[in-house]
Amino acid sequence: MEAPAWNKAELTVGEMARRSGVAVSALHFYERQGLIESRRTSGNQRRYKRAMLRRVALIRVAQRVGIPLSEIASAMDNLPNGRTPTREDWEQLSMRWRDELDERIKRLQQLRDDFTDCIGCGCLSLTCCALANTHDQLGEHGPGPRVLLEDAEPSCADT
Structure with missing residues (x-):
């Protein structure tokens, strides 16, 4: 399959899945949970703004380190919906989870060692x-x- 053009403003659900590495069913789930959003075409097909790729990447990384979807959703509620999040937006989100991640690292090291x-x-x-x-x-x-x-x-x- 061909990758979506880098300058394409919107991605189909298939393009989004291929580009993000997330199954179509997971994208649908994330959307139902309010983590990402799409618009519907006149033919009722989903179209995602390219900026949703960043949100999906963040969701995947946060899930990988064990942050519950409810906390991810809460954090996403503080991100701007109308524009691509900036570096400052992402830094703020990272700081929000820093203490929790430090505690998790401590517990994992303790588990590993003891x-x-x-x-x-x-x-x-x-x-x-x-x-x-x-x-x-x-x-x-x-x-x-x-x-x-x-x-x-x-x-x-x-x-």
């Missing part, structure tokens, strides 16, 4: 749990893997 030796205490099933969670004191903080959910106690690797 998961082999300790599942976060809450089970007392691994040999080192008696060292990191003596007398199940983390049970006082609530159910589940407390070490991996909050900074309650050191992991087995720290003991």
Whole structure:
């Protein structure tokens, strides 16, 4: 298939799918969720402004790092609909997610570093749990893997 002309103002749903790398069904879903928009031709065919490619790219990247669609939609509501978003628009959006992404990175690093030796205490099933969670004191903080959910106690690797 031929790529859409670089100077084409609007893309068909097929062109949008090919150019963005997103399935047509995903584009329809994003549209139903209010993340992107199109206009309909007299023949009821969708036409997307070329600027929607940037929105789809942002959606894909945000989803890839685990940002829920509801948060993506909320962020998209703050972006301009009538023009192509500027660098400043994208920087503002990035700053909005920075703290959450930093926290997610911290948790992923903790999971990577501690998961082999300790599942976060809450089970007392691994040999080192008696060292990191003596007398199940983390049970006082609530159910589940407390070490991996909050900074309650050191992991087995720290003991």
